[in-house]
Amino acid sequence: MTDAPMTARTGPKDAANAATSAATAGEVLSGFLTAQAGAFLRALPQAVGEAGSRPGALPAGTAGAVAAAGTEDLLRSVRRIGGALHTFGAAFEPGWAEETRTELRWLLNLLAQEPAYLRRSARLLAALDSLSETDPDGPGMLAGHSGAPKARALLERQLTLARTRAHTALLQELRSARLHALADRMTLLASDVPLLAGGSSALLPQAAAALAALAAGAQLLPLGRAATPYGGKGLHRLAAVPPARGAEPVRAAAGPAAEVEADAALAADDAPWHRVRILVKRARYALEVCGSPAEEIGELDALDRTLDRHQEAADAAVTVATAARTPRITPATAYVLGVVHADQRLEVEAARYAFGHQWPNLPHHGWHEWATA
Amino acid sequence: MTDAPMTARTGPKDAANAATSAATAGEVLSGFLTAQAGAFLRALPQAVGEAGSRPGALPAGTAGAVAAAGTEDLLRSVRRIGGALHTFGAAFEPGWAEETRTELRWLLNLLAQEPAYLRRSARLLAALDSLSETDPDGPGMLAGHSGAPKARALLERQLTLARTRAHTALLQELRSARLHALADRMTLLASDVPLLAGGSSALLPQAAAALAALAAGAQLLPLGRAATPYGGKGLHRLAAVPPARGAEPVRAAAGPAAEVEADAALAADDAPWHRVRILVKRARYALEVCGSPAEEIGELDALDRTLDRHQEAADAAVTVATAARTPRITPATAYVLGVVHADQRLEVEAARYAFGHQWPNLPHHGWHEWATA
Numbered sequence: 001m002t003d004a005p006m007t008a009r010t011g012p013k014d015a016a017n018a019a020t021s022a023a024t025a026g027e028v029l030s031g032f033l034t035a036q037a038g039a040f041l042r043a044l045p046q047a048v049g050e051a052g053s054r055p056g057a058l059p060a061g062t063a064g065a066v067a068a069a070g071t072e073d074l075l076r077s078v079r080r081i082g083g084a085l086h087t088f089g090a091a092f093e094p095g096w097a098e099e100t101r102t103e104l105r106w107l108l109n110l111l112a113q114e115p116a117y118l119r120r121s122a123r124l125l126a127a128l129d130s131l132s133e134t135d136p137d138g139p140g141m142l143a144g145h146s147g148a149p150k151a152r153a154l155l156e157r158q159l160t161l162a163r164t165r166a167h168t169a170l171l172q173e174l175r176s177a178r179l180h181a182l183a184d185r186m187t188l189l190a191s192d193v194p195l196l197a198g199g200s201s202a203l204l205p206q207a208a209a210a211l212a213a214l215a216a217g218a219q220l221l222p223l224g225r226a227a228t229p230y231g232g233k234g235l236h237r238l239a240a241v242p243p244a245r246g247a248e249p250v251r252a253a254a255g256p257a258a259e260v261e262a263d264a265a266l267a268a269d270d271a272p273w274h275r276v277r278i279l280v281k282r283a284r285y286a287l288e289v290c291g292s293p294a295e296e297i298g299e300l301d302a303l304d305r306t307l308d309r310h311q312e313a314a315d316a317a318v319t320v321a322t323a324a325r326t327p328r329i330t331p332a333t334a335y336v337l338g339v340v341h342a343d344q345r346l347e348v349e350a351a352r353y354a355f356g357h358q359w360p361n362l363p364h365h366g367w368h369e370w371a372t373a
Numbered sequence: 374m375t376d377a378p379m380t381a382r383t384g385p386k387d388a389a390n391a392a393t394s395a396a397t398a399g400e401v402l403s404g405f406l407t408a409q410a411g412a413f414l415r416a417l418p419q420a421v422g423e424a425g426s427r428p429g430a431l432p433a434g435t436a437g438a439v440a441a442a443g444t445e446d447l448l449r450s451v452r453r454i455g456g457a458l459h460t461f462g463a464a465f466e467p468g469w470a471e472e473t474r475t476e477l478r479w480l481l482n483l484l485a486q487e488p489a490y491l492r493r494s495a496r497l498l499a500a501l502d503s504l505s506e507t508d509p510d511g512p513g514m515l516a517g518h519s520g521a522p523k524a525r526a527l528l529e530r531q532l533t534l535a536r537t538r539a540h541t542a543l544l545q546e547l548r549s550a551r552l553h554a555l556a557d558r559m560t561l562l563a564s565d566v567p568l569l570a571g572g573s574s575a576l577l578p579q580a581a582a583a584l585a586a587l588a589a590g591a592q593l594l595p596l597g598r599a600a601t602p603y604g605g606k607g608l609h610r611l612a613a614v615p616p617a618r619g620a621e622p623v624r625a626a627a628g629p630a631a632e633v634e635a636d637a638a639l640a641a642d643d644a645p646w647h648r649v650r651i652l653v654k655r656a657r658y659a660l661e662v663c664g665s666p667a668e669e670i671g672e673l674d675a676l677d678r679t680l681d682r683h684q685e686a687a688d689a690a691v692t693v694a695t696a697a698r699t700p701r702i703t704p705a706t707a708y709v710l711g712v713v714h715a716d717q718r719l720e721v722e723a724a725r726y727a728f729g730h731q732w733p734n735l736p737h738h739g740w741h742e743w744a745t746a
Contacts, residue, residue, distance in 0.1 A: 229726060230720075235513070338714070
C-alpha cells in the first residue's frame with residue numbers, strides 16, 4: 001500500500017494543490033480509492049448485519065431505520081469508487097476497471113432498491129394524506145374523499161410487497177459468492193491500486209471531461225420549456241418518443257397496452273434528465289477526487305438533490321399509474337390515484353423548473369480553466 | 374334626453390378632462406348610460422334572434438357561433454350599465470338603481486350560462502385531448518389511455534345536457550314579461566337618466582372608491598403563497614373553510630357527503646379570487662365612465678382576463694369532480710377524470726401565479742391622486 005495522504009479527508013486546498021501537480025496525480029487517485037475501499041470493507045459487515053436483523057416487512061413508522069448507517073456508508077463508497085473508475089478509467093487496466101464497475105453497479109442496485117421503495121412509499125402516502133387532509137385550517141383538494149383511504153391502502157400494499165421482494169433478494173445476494181468476490185476485490189484495492197504506468201498523469205483533463213459531459217448532457221435538456229412555471233407541458237406534451245426497435249410509434253389503439261405505452265412516453269420524456277443526474281454524480285465525485293473546494297462540490301450536490309427529487313417523483317408517478325391498473329378497484333380509488341399521479345408529475349415539473357434556475361446560475365468556478373489547461 | 378357628448382365613444386383624453394370638471398360630471402354619467410342603454414336596445418332583438426335560431430344542442434365544431442355578436446354586445450352593455458349603477462350609485466334614486474341592477478344581474482346570468490358551458494366544454498375536451506394525445510412528436514401524459522375516450526364522452530354528455538338546459542331556460546325567459554319590463558326600463562334610460570340633483574357632482578371619488586375596493590380585495594389574496602411556482606399548495610393546502618351556519622367543519626366521515634365538502638373547501642379557497650374578479654370589472658367600467666386613458670383600462674383588462682381564466686378553470690374542475698361521482702363509471706374513466714381535475718386546479722394555480730406577477734407591477738397611474746383628490 002502506498003502512502004495515502006491525499007484522501008477525501010484531507011483538506012480540499014491541499015488536495016487541489018496536489019492534484020494540480022502532475023507528479024502526485026497517481027498518489028491522489030490511489031489515496032482516494034484505498035480510502036474508499038477501506039470504507040467499503042468497514043461498512044459491509046455492518047450493512048449485512050442491518051439487512052439480516054430487520055424483518056421483511058417493517059411496522060409503520062420505522063422508515064428511518066432502514067436506510068441505516070452501514071448501508072448508507074456502503075452505498076457512499078460504492079458510488080465513489082464506481083465514479084472514479086469511470087472518470088479516471090485511462091489510469092487503470094481497462095478489463096479490471098470495467099469488471100469492477102459492473103460488480104459495483106450490481107451491488108448498488110441491490111442495496112438501493114429497498115430504501116428507494118421506502119422513500120417512495122413515504123412520498124406517496126404523505127402526498128395522499130396531504131391531498132386528503134381535512135383540517136379546516138387547510139383542507140386538501142381531496143379533503144375527506146371516499147377514495148383516499150382505499151387508494152392509500154392499495155399503494156401501501158403494493159409498495160410493501162415490492163420492498164419485501166427487494167429485501168428478500170438482498171438477503172439472498174448478501175450470502176452469494178458474487179458479493180464475496182467483490183469484497184475480495186475491494187480488499188485488494190484497499191492495499192494496492194492497479195494503476196497503469198503513466199496513465200494517471202492526466203487527472204485534471206479527465207475530470208474536465210466529466211464536467212464537459214455534464215455540460216453537454218444539460219445542453220440537451222428542454223430548459224427553456226421548463227423555465228416557464230405552470231407551462232403544463234409535462235402533463236400535456238412530452239418529448240418525442242424514440243420509436244423502440246423499429247416498432248410502431250405510440251399510436252396504438254386504446255387499451256392496457258396503450259397505457260403501458262403512455263408510461264413509455266413518460267419514461268422517454270424523463271430519460272435525458274435521469275441521464276444528467278448520473279453525469280452530475282460522476283462530475284461531483286471527480287471533483288472530490290481532485291480535491292476541489294467544498295463550495296464547488298456543494299453546487300453539484302445541490303443539482304444532485306434536485307435531480308434525485310426529479311427521479312423519485314417520476315418513479316412514484318409510475319407506481320401510481322401501475323396501481324391504477326389493478327383489477328377491480330373502485331372508481332373513487334382510481335380517481336384519487338389520477339389526482340396523485342398528476343401531483344407527482346407536477347413534482348417532476350417543479351424539479352425541472354428548479355434545475356433550470358440552478359444550472360444557468362452555476363459559477364462553474366474552475367471548469368473552463370480546467371478544460372483548457 | 375340631455376346632450377351626451379361624453380359617451381364612451383368620445384376620445385379618452387376629452388372625457389377625462391370632462392370628468393375632472395365637476396360641472397360636467399352629470400353629463401358624463403348620463404352620456405355613458407344613454408349610450409349603453411341604446412346599445413342594449415340595439416343588441417337585444419339580435420340576441421333574441423340568435424338564441425331562437427340555434428338548436429338546443431349544437432353539432433360539434435360550431436362553438437364559436439353561439440357566443441354570437443348580438444349576445445356579446447348585449448352582455449357588454451349589461452355589464453357596463455350594472456357596473457356604473459353600482460359604482461356611481463350615489464347619483465341615482467337608490468330604489469331605482471337597486472332594482473335595475475337586480476334585473477340586469479338576472480339577465481346577465483341568463484345570457485352568460487350557455488356560452489360559459491360551451492367554453493367549459495371546449496376547455497375540458499381540449500385538455501383531455503391534449504393529455505391523451507398520441508402524436509409521437511409530443512404524446513401527452515395519458516397518451517392512448519383507455520379511460521380517455523369514455524371520460525371525454527362523459528364530460529361532453531354532461532356539459533351538453535347542462536348547456537341544453539341553459540338554452541331552454543334562456544328561450545323561455547326571452548319571451549317573459551320580466552325581460553319586456555327590463556327592455557322598457559332601458560328605453561327610458563336611453564332617453565332620460567334619472568340623476569339625483571347634485572348627486573353626480575362626485576364622479577372621481579366614487580371611481581376612486583371602486584379602485585380602493587379592488588386594492589382592499591387584492592390585499593386579502595394569498596399572493597405570497599401564489600408567488601412560488603409549483604408550491605403545490607393549491608392541491609395540498611387550501612384556505613380555511615369558514616364553518617357554514619354553525620355546521621361542523623370539514624372533518625366528516627369519508628363518503629359522498631364528504632366529497633361535496635371537499636368541493637366546498639375548494640370553493641372557499643377560490644372565493645376571494647372570484648370576488649376580486651368582480652372588483653376588477655367594476656373598477657374597469659368606472660375608469661371607462663371617467664374616460665381614463667386606454668392604457669389604464671388595458672391594465673385592468675389584463676387582470677380581468679387572468680381572473681376569468683381562474684374562474685373558468687375553477688368551474689371546470691368542479692364539473693370534473695362532479696362527473697367523477699357519476700354512478701357506474703369505470704375505474705379507468707375515473708382515473709382520467711382525476712388527472713383532468715388536478716390539471717384544472719393547476720390552471721387555477723397558474724392564473725393565481727400570473728395575477729401575483731401582474732398586480733404588484735401595475736403602475737396604478739392616477740389612482741392615488743384620485744383617492745386623495
